[in-house]
Amino acid sequence: MVDDYLAGLSVGYLAQMYGVHRATVSKHLTRNNVVRRQSGLTVDEAAEAVKLHHSGISMREIARSLGVDRKQVRRSLVTAGALAYSRA
Template identity: 45%
Template sequence: MPVGRIAEKYGVHRSTATAHLRRRETPAPAAGLDRRQRAEALRLYREGLSLREVGRRMGVDRKLVRAALVAEGEEIRTGLT
């Protein structure tokens, strides 16, 4: 589960959730989106959602969404974050 979703679930800041996970030596998830997540991000973005909206829906940062879309060859719309 992404740290953002964990933080939201327990009502804490992302950094607090990360600190708890580190203290418990929980392995960090691999950076980036897996194939299924990239496909979902691409679908949502093509439906007209902004990078931020896609990120919020998926529980990840918009920059991660942008990187995944660029890696998939998607042209990023200007003026939308």
């Protein structure tokens, strides 16, 4: 799990992959003294998400291709003005 995280997979993806809760993944990483990445997309990933969104790719597919949670993709699209903010 540590190696997968260090290879770039997200906590959410690892939780799904290993069939455990996100908190379990986080605790495992903490016990192994793994420095956690900042949540959210990098500037380059956010730009790629916007580009993919404008080409008609779904947020779910964008999230899969970037190895992040769909909510992070949505947050980045809203921040970039590529998607309207809505609480619904």
